[in-house]
Amino acid sequence: MGDMSEVRWLNGEEQQVWRAFMTAVTKFTEHLDRQLQRDSGMPMAYYEILVALSEAPGRALRMSELASVCHSSRSRLSHAVARLEKEGWVERRACPSDRRGSIAALTETGFGVLEAAAAGHVTAVREHLFDVLTPEQLRSLAEISRAVDAGLTTECANARREEFADL
Amino acid sequence: MGDMSEVRWLNGEEQQVWRAFMTAVTKFTEHLDRQLQRDSGMPMAYYEILVALSEAPGRALRMSELASVCHSSRSRLSHAVARLEKEGWVERRACPSDRRGSIAALTETGFGVLEAAAAGHVTAVREHLFDVLTPEQLRSLAEISRAVDAGLTTECANARREEFADL
DNA sequence: GCATCCTGGTTGAAGGTTCAACAACGGCCG
DNA sequence: CGGCCGTTGTTGAACCTTCAACCAGGATGC
Numbered sequence: 001m002g003d004m005s006e007v008r009w010l011n012g013e014e015q016q017v018w019r020a021f022m023t024a025v026t027k028f029t030e031h032l033d034r035q036l037q038r039d040s041g042m043p044m045a046y047y048e049i050l051v052a053l054s055e056a057p058g059r060a061l062r063m064s065e066l067a068s069v070c071h072s073s074r075s076r077l078s079h080a081v082a083r084l085e086k087e088g089w090v091e092r093r094a095c096p097s098d099r100r101g102s103i104a105a106l107t108e109t110g111f112g113v114l115e116a117a118a119a120g121h122v123t124a125v126r127e128h129l130f131d132v133l134t135p136e137q138l139r140s141l142a143e144i145s146r147a148v149d150a151g152l153t154t155e156c157a158n159a160r161r162e163e164f165a166d167l
Numbered sequence: 168m169g170d171m172s173e174v175r176w177l178n179g180e181e182q183q184v185w186r187a188f189m190t191a192v193t194k195f196t197e198h199l200d201r202q203l204q205r206d207s208g209m210p211m212a213y214y215e216i217l218v219a220l221s222e223a224p225g226r227a228l229r230m231s232e233l234a235s236v237c238h239s240s241r242s243r244l245s246h247a248v249a250r251l252e253k254e255g256w257v258e259r260r261a262c263p264s265d266r267r268g269s270i271a272a273l274t275e276t277g278f279g280v281l282e283a284a285a286a287g288h289v290t291a292v293r294e295h296l297f298d299v300l301t302p303e304q305l306r307s308l309a310e311i312s313r314a315v316d317a318g319l320t321t322e323c324a325n326a327r328r329e330e331f332a333d334l
Numbered sequence: 335g336c337a338t339c340c341t342g343g344t345t346g347a348a349g350g351t352t353c354a355a356c357a358a359c360g361g362c363c364g
Numbered sequence: 365c366g367g368c369c370g371t372t373g374t375t376g377a378a379c380c381t382t383c384a385a386c387c388a389g390g391a392t393g394c
Contacts, residue, residue, distance in 0.1 A: 007285075007286045007289055007290055008289075008290070008293055009289055010289060010292070010293070010297075014297060014305075016309070017305055017308060017309045017312075018292060018296070020309055020312040020313055020316065021296075021308060021309070021312045023238060023312070023316055024311075024312035024313070024315040024316045024319075025192055025196070025312075026238050027238060027315075027316060027319045028315055028319060029192070030238075031319055034382095037382090043349090043350070045350085045351090046350095062372090063372075063373060064371085064372065064373080071190060071193050071194060071197075073351085073352075073353095074372075074373060074374085075351080075352070075353075075354095075373090075374080075375085076350080076351060076352075077373090078373060078374055078375080079350075079351075079374090079375090080350085080351095082374090083349085083350090095372095098359075098360075098371095098372080099358080099359060099360085100358060100359045100360070100371075100372045100373070101359090101372065101373080102372080102373060102374090118174075119174045122174055122175075122176055122177060123174055123175070125177070125185060126175055126177070127318070128315065128318050128319055129185070129188075129315065130177075130181060131318070132314045132315055132317070132318035133311060133314055133315075137307065137310065137311050137314070138181075138184055140304065140307040140308075140311070141184060141188060141307075141308075141311055142183065142184045142187055142188070143304065144191075144300060144304050144307070144308055145184075145187040145188045145190070145191035145192075146187055146191070147299045147300055147304070148191040148194075148195055148295065148296065148299055148300075149187065149190055149191045149194060150299070151294070151295050151298070151299035152191075152194045152195060152198055152295055201352095204352090210379090210380075212380085212381090213380095229342085230342070230343065230344095231341085231342060231343080240381085240382075240383095241342070241343060241344085242343090242344080242345085242381080242382070242383075242384095243380085243381060243382075244343090245343060245344055245345080246344090246345090246380075246381075247380085247381095249344090250379090250380090262342095265341095265342080265389080265390075266388085266389060266390085267341075267342045267343070267388065267389045267390070268342065268343085268389095269342080269343060269344090
């Protein structure tokens with residue numbers, strides 16, 4: 001925890017930016033989530049798991065790698081894969097090199113479901129993100145995203161360093 | 168549903184922007200949510216309810232208005248206020264002008280909790296958003312947010328129009 | 335007045351996420 | 365080998381969100 005003695009509050013203009021940003025993100029992700037749920041019966045987090053698997057060599061990945069690719073916790077992934085397995089979209093295999101390991105593999109059925117879901121999802125993304133922004137704004141959004149991501153990554157590194165400092 | 172016969176897929180560059188954006192948003196909101204949960208015992212959605220109430224005249228709002236301010240469904244809000252009421256941060260009152268209505272009001276305790284939570288939350292927002300972006304990028308982010316929001320708003324209107332068209 | 339429809343709000347069940355606890359395995363060092 | 369620690373993955377409970385169903389009260393039309 002940093003020093004809270006001098007909080008740099010947001011001024012009026014900053015608040016406007018902040019709220020506009022949060023509103024847009026909330027509505028946007030909610031829209032995508034609802035679209036996928038309605039048309040393909042899965043939330044966006046599950047769709048991204050299928051995408052990650054489909055792009056992996058052999059359409060299979062170890063759970064821990066899958067978790068890191070999807071920015072997901074192990075626990076969440078474990079629950080999610082359990083559901084995807086019950087649907088018959090993914091199957092679990094033993095990992096030959098490490099007996100702790102578990103490998104999630106996309107089934108043919110799962111690949112088909114993903115192919116069917118992709119069209120609607122991509123269309124929604126294009127309509128509500130790419131089509132409403134100019135090329136200039138898109139470039140800017142990419143830069144902004146990378147900057148925010150970088151800020152969070154170094155932050156996590158800092159947090160880890162502080163943890164060690166406590167010991 | 169629109170015509171899916173010619174899906175305009177994302178090219179490589181577009182995919183990069185898309186993934187960078189989603190990664191940044193996911194990590195960012197997760198970070199804020201975790202910070203609030205850890206330091207103040209509530210998720211961000213609940214924090215925003217308290218904020219909305221604190222800014223309303225008399226620190227009270229009707230449920231439906233509160234829902235629209237917070238971009239929340241009625242159901243979600245109902246559950247959330249139930250929890251906030253159990254904590255003693257919000258109380259429900261009858262609405263004098265409409266006997267169906269229910270009014271959520273921030274308690275003194277709730278206001279105190281909000282004040283205590285605000286410092287850490289605003290600090291996190293500043294560190295991971297405002298501090299990592301240039302003034303130019305912030306202006307751009309505001310424009311982008313407004314454009315996306317507008318795109319979703321007209322889309323909702325279209326959806327509603329299509330609903331009517333079906334009848 | 336009354337039938338009808340719409341709006342405001344709540345509820346319960348089902349599904350998703352988080353957190354803490356745990357079991358099982360690998361790696362390392364004595 | 366044997367003890368110890370870090371990693372991998374799962375589990376169950378608690379919590380949050382969503383969805384559909386529902387009740388109660390206003391609004392409209394006859």
